[in-house]
Amino acid sequence: MRVILFAASRLAGLAVTLLVTSFVVYGSLYLAPGNPIAILTGGRPVSQRTITAIQAEYGLNKPFFISYLNWLEKVIRGNFGKSIVFRENVSTLITARVGTTAFLVAYAALLIIIFGVFLGVVSALRRGPTDTAILAVTTVGIATPSFVAAIVMITVFTLGLHWFPAIGAGAGFADRLWHLTMPSAALALAGTAYVARLTRAAANEELAREHVDTARSRGIPEPLVVQRHVLRNALIPVTTVAGLTLAGLIAGSVVVENAFAVNGLGSYLVTSVEQKDFPVVQAITLLLVAAFVMVNTVVDVLYVVIDPRVRITGASG
């Protein structure tokens, strides 16, 4: 029951955040210097007919709040207006690129979970030089921005070893997997290091607990002790933070896509900023933030479901 209440309150919070986000994204149009028409057309000379069309589309001749509601209603229906550069529906342009970004983020998430947990467990179980080495590598890993990882990988694996292509997203599943391996690895690096550090800390904490000593003294073989008594408990806190790290990948993809010239939402966002195609900028920002906030909420709720011990307090920590 409490879990359901908690989930409901989190969903309400999600709705509020999404509303505020949409308000910021729409309202920013009025915040900028110059009138909204100039922003929406990117300062291009356009015919009176286009201006009237944009005014009608955005309801610019109506009061601010009403035009916001009109816009919001359209957005909820998936209508983000027309791109000024391509004169096409923004939603069509975006749908063509969502798949690539989703693939990239999912691939990176997988890498983070596999390598992050693995490195963390190894680090906790093998004290001494192995642990120190992993600790050093993860410290540098956390501090390495994705675009720096990108240029190092391009230098080593494309220029030096000719293993992976440096640009493009590929076509078809296998080709795409091959093309997106370096971008995903670059995107996943900092998160992997972070999850490894957390797993290590959590596993160390469990290893020092009495129930682990008890299990050992009962003669349970060490691998089973680690599997059943250490890992299971240690992975609970890791799940939450890993989830939050995964949400962060959504914003991170913008940078990585540009570093590897991957034609996804992120590189389209930057191109649109450069081309002053504001409806597209609005749509992609809104979409990415919405995805980010939703993943965060799902992780929050999941945490309570996984671990019944978590005392549910108010929404804010």
Next chain:
Amino acid sequence: MSVLSLRTPLRRMRPLVVRRLGPLGLACAGVIAALAAIAVFAPAIAPRDPNAVDLLHTFAGPSLSHPLGTDDTGRDLLSRLIVGSRTSMLGPLLVVTMSVSLGVPLAFASAWIKGPVDALISRLLDVLFGFPGVLLAILAISLFGAGLPSAVVALGLAHMPYIARVTRAAAIRERELPYVAALRVHGFSAMQICWRHLLPNLGSLIIAQATVSFGYVMVDLAAISFLGLGVQPPSADWGVMIASGEPSILEGHPQQSLYSGILIVITVCAFTILGERLTDGDQVPVVT
């Protein structure tokens, strides 16, 4: 007033701080001090004009006149890296200053007034948390134009909740301590107590969080410059240099991108490790 001077004398704090930092933390502090000195005195230190083009010596290898070689237009890489430290370090400094000067008063107000004000501020922080900094910056840049100012203001807002949350939690604990009640009984106003006593007592915590934030802000700002939306070429900036060196990597000249990338990693490492040490040994920093 002198009777109630409850601040710990600064001199007594110093050895404690040094001990907590340990050799690694001290080394990081040293690296940061050196980088700051380089940034401040960059024009004096740089051996050559960072923008002097020399098309006869493009992609030159290391030599006495160009210790790190030259870039695709023959500009001296070492000089560009040295001068580039200025915007690369100044940007995060401005962002962190902005987040602290917005976040700390908000946190104090939240912790002191409690009730609906606290609830409202906490909600506001939650919503801001929901907005990834880089995306907010890109949105701001699309409206106000590319450049450091839009990016700094947007990131300052986006990183403010991290400072505010940590400070609020600590301020709530601090204000329940007996000395605060004593000060109130003596008739000191809320402003006086917050400014003169809470702020100094929570100062080390705020500085620690700001130090960690500096590292992550630097990554965000460099990312924005890397995307071509922040500092504009031909200005020397580490993020810009990574981007402008990228096309020549596949031609076999990764130096420009690699050197500036390594500098960013070293700087961010120094700030995050120092921040961690300042907080309390084993804590993992908050990744943004």
